[in-house]
Amino acid sequence: MNTLGSLVLEFEQHFGDERSPDTLFSWANALISDDISRFPDDQVDALNHWGMAAYYVPAELGGKLSNFSELAMLIRLIARRDLTVAIGHGKTFLGAVSVWVGGDAAQRHLVAEDILSCDMVSLALTERLHGSDVSSTEVTAVKTPKGFRLNGEKYLINNATRGQALSVFARTDHQGQSRDFSLFLVRKKDHPPQSFSQVPKAVTHGIKGADISGIQFQNLEVNHDALIGKEGHGLDITLKGFQLSRTLCAALSCGAADTGLRLAVEFAQQRRSGNQALIDIANIRQVLATSATQMYIADIATQVISRAIQCFPQQMSLLSAVAKASVPVLCETMMESLSDVLGVRSYVQLGEQTDIFGKMLRDIRLISLFDGNTAVNLQAIALQLPTLARHREKSVNAISPQMLDALFCIDTELPTFDRDSLSLFTMRGDWLAAGLKRAESMTGECPVLTEKLVQIQARLTELDGLVQALPVELGHPSAQRFSLAKRYCNLQLAAMTLLTFLYNRNRLSRSFRSFSWVEECIDLLLGNQDALKDMHCLKLVRQQLDDNNLFSPLNLSIRGEVDAKLAQTREDSKATRAEKPTKEISYV
Ligand SMILES: Cc1cc2nc3c(=O)[nH]c(=O)nc-3n(C[C@H](O)[C@H](O)[C@H](O)COP(=O)(O)OP(=O)(O)OC[C@H]3O[C@@H](n4cnc5c(N)ncnc54)[C@H](O)[C@@H]3O)c2cc1C
CATH class of the missing domain: 2.40.110.10 (Butyryl-CoA Dehydrogenase, subunit A, domain 2)
Structure with missing residues (x-):
């Protein structure tokens, strides 16, 4: 178990079984409040009591925010129980982020104090x-x-x-x-x-x-x-703040999708049509296999991009847009398909566990609408594509292996977040070419992954060529540029999946050490034919369901014993970070 794993268990043990109506933070209570449009005060109070608000406040201001992937994970855990609570509580981070990014010392301390006293911003x-x-x-x-x-x-x-x-x-x-x-x-x-x-x-x-x-x-x-900040700098600060909050929105989607997939697979395993379990019927199996693959892609993108806030803040104008334009859409598409598996249970409350699905389906649609909708984020990517293409070759040497290690290796401590490195434009290219180059020395003994790597590289070269061949445009990007931005997102996600596997293979649980699931994720993203013929991701999802794990290649159990030593390591690391000035251990 790693420190993220211990945080997940700590949270889950505290809030208990979401399926039990006796638990305060349960699916049943989420539905009761939702049915009468009541604000979930009790759950918000419980989160405050547990100390969630401290995770919105940087460690150097007395809070617990020193690792954005931890915050993303906590948001996912709240969202998998109730998106109303996750959005109602988590919005304080969005309210405060302008101050974290652009405020002076007095404002930062004032807002930190307010949030630590559980005020909402x-x-x-x-x-x-x-x-x-x-x-x-x-x-x-x-x-x-x-x-x-x-x-x-x-x-x-x-x-x-x-x-x-x-x-x-x-x-x-x-x-x-x-x-x-x-x-x-x-x-x-x-x-x-x-x-x-x-x-x-x-x-x-x-x-x-x-x-x-x-x-x-x-x-x-x-x-x-x-x-x-300064007068006239409101737009810059807001856009920089969005680079953090949009990334975290992906975690909201992952939480809801985790619950949707969990319920749909369980239902399909138990429900019979004639003498067959639903899960053995070809088209149902295909929907579940696609959803399982989408789930792992979404999980990896969310984890990697939330780590990127600290590793590559200069690239966050791009990467946050990739997160916000891709993950919510992936998860929404997945939930829509899963509603076909659940049939009427996606529409009617029958006093069963699946009742929460309909609420999750309604709620998840919001995530691609707010905090900059999908179109706005695709536009942000489309506008940067020509610069990225121009810098592709140079960017290989501009990104150090040390930074890539920090981005992908889940046990590597992240550099301290440096707000001054956020930028409205990714000026010197992205991490992609350097990451793929690095992967060349890591896929050695695996011809299948070498082939996938070559495919991603070829598609990237093709994309850069198409981008550079387009005429210069003024005003809103053309529909063609939007479609190239979508292709770019898929290449980012494919590369993230590949590198996450290559960097962490030996840290993953046994069943994730085989590359087959990675191949499926990449094939789906690249639109390759027969992408899911062996349905490895679905097998892994079924196993993780039995093991009470989150759907993620990282081994994150939601039931079990908290490792006291790891919990202490996490707290010690936060205390050390809180004492260090930002620049001192920054890699940038
Ligand atoms: C539940 C909820 C909570 C919210 N919370 C907050 C909050 O806390 N703070 C806050 O300030 N706001 C908040 N909002 C507002 C929300 O962020 C905006 O409504 C949202 O950014 C988009 O606005 P729109 O859909 O009304 O309009 P528009 O942006 O006008 O979009 C209309 C349509 O045009 C398309 N479109 C827009 N721009 C482009 C473009 N450049 N290129 C191509 N197509 C485009 C969009 O895809 C959309 O389909 C919230 C909204 C909701 C529903």
């Missing part, structure tokens, strides 16, 4: 008339002798009503430029009640109990010290 970016188009923002912040005066409405804001503080994105200029916007930290308790009012919660088709509401500012006065 929201991000107030969206407006009723403008979804992803933040350049049309109408909320204004006009300069006053003491600071700024805010007016206007933010709507569809998670925890706008229940939350105690908000990072507010507002217009401070009208030059028609990206520097027209600034971010402000608004703590409700610092302002008179007449300076803001709440807009009632929207009725949502999923996460029905969540507080998706709004706030109107009526001459709300903030002092200069409420400005996050």
Whole structure:
């Protein structure tokens, strides 16, 4: 067991069996709250009591956030029980991230203290008339002798009503430029009640109990010290913050998909049609095999990209978009297909374990819509493809093996997160060519994986050629560029799967040491024919179901004994990191 494994067990032991109606944080209670659109206060309180809020706060500010893959894993564990709770609680990280990325020391300490006292923080970016188009923002912040005066409405804001503080994105200029916007930290308790009012919660088709509401500012006065970063830097800071939060959104999808797949495989094993178990019927088996493969791809992408926040912060404008454009769509597609396996149980509550599936199916659809929808993320990738293609060769030597080791080797300690290395554009190319080059020396004894590696490299060369042959475009990228961005995402995910296996083969549980499942994942991503003919991933999923493991090649049990030594190692490592200044052990 590794330290991530001990964290999973610690969490799972504390919150107990999600299938038992006697457990507070159970599927049954998730449904009860959802049916009456009630906010899951008790579960949120329980998470606070366990100390979840501390994982949103960087270790150097007194919190427990020193490893983003741990945070991603915890979000996944919450999401596999109830996405309403995961989104309702986890949104505090999204609210605070602008301060972590762009705030000064005083703001960082203030927000850290607030969160450690379990205050909720929201991000107030969206407006009723403008979804992803933040350049049309109408909320204004006009300069006053003491600071700024805010007016206007933010709507569809998670925890706008229940939350105690908000990072507010507002217009401070009208030059028609990206520097027209600034971010402000608004703590409700610092302002008179007449300076803001709440807009009632929207009725949502999923996460029905969540507080998706709004706030109107009526001459709300903030002092200069409420400005996050410099005036005019609101868009930069927001986009950098998204590089962290969008990555974590992938963990939300993985959690819901884990539950969906678990229920569908169990059902298909038990349910009979005539004298056959459903799982032995060819088309059902095919759906389950595809879903199992998608699950492992999604799991690996989420783990790798959350580690990349600390290993390759300069590439996160790209990698976070890959995470957000790929993983939620993979998991949603998977849940849609699994609903065919469950039949009416995906639609009706029959007093069975499968009742939660319908809620997960509704809830999961949201993840590709918020925090930058799929189109926005594909656009972010499409715009960077020409630069990536141009730097492909040079990038091989620009990425050190040490950084690749940290990215892929699950037992390697991650460098400390360096917010100053986040960038709006991946200027010097991505890790792909260097990673694939490194894989050449690792696939040696396995001709099948060598063949997969060569295929990925060939597809990448082909993609770069297509990108470079396109005419220069102004404005929104063409449909063709969007489709190339999707292909690029698949190549990223294929390479991540291959390298995760090559780096960790001997650390994986026995059944994952054979390369067959990796071959299946890569074939599915590359659209190869007969990708799943042997259905290895499905076999592994069935075994992990029996073993009470999360669906992941990492050996993560959800039932068992916590290894006290490993739990202590994790705590010691956090304490050490909290004492070290960021730059000291950064690899960048
Ligand atoms: C449950 C929930 C919680 C939310 N929480 C928050 C929150 O906490 N804080 C916050 O600020 N906001 C929040 N939002 C708002 C949410 O992030 C926005 O609504 C979202 O970014 C997209 O807006 P839209 O779909 O309304 O509109 P649009 O962005 O206008 O999208 C409409 C359609 O156009 C397509 N499209 C948009 N742009 C492009 C493009 N460039 N190229 C191609 N196609 C494009 C999209 O794919 C979509 O299909 C939340 C929304 C919901 C539903």
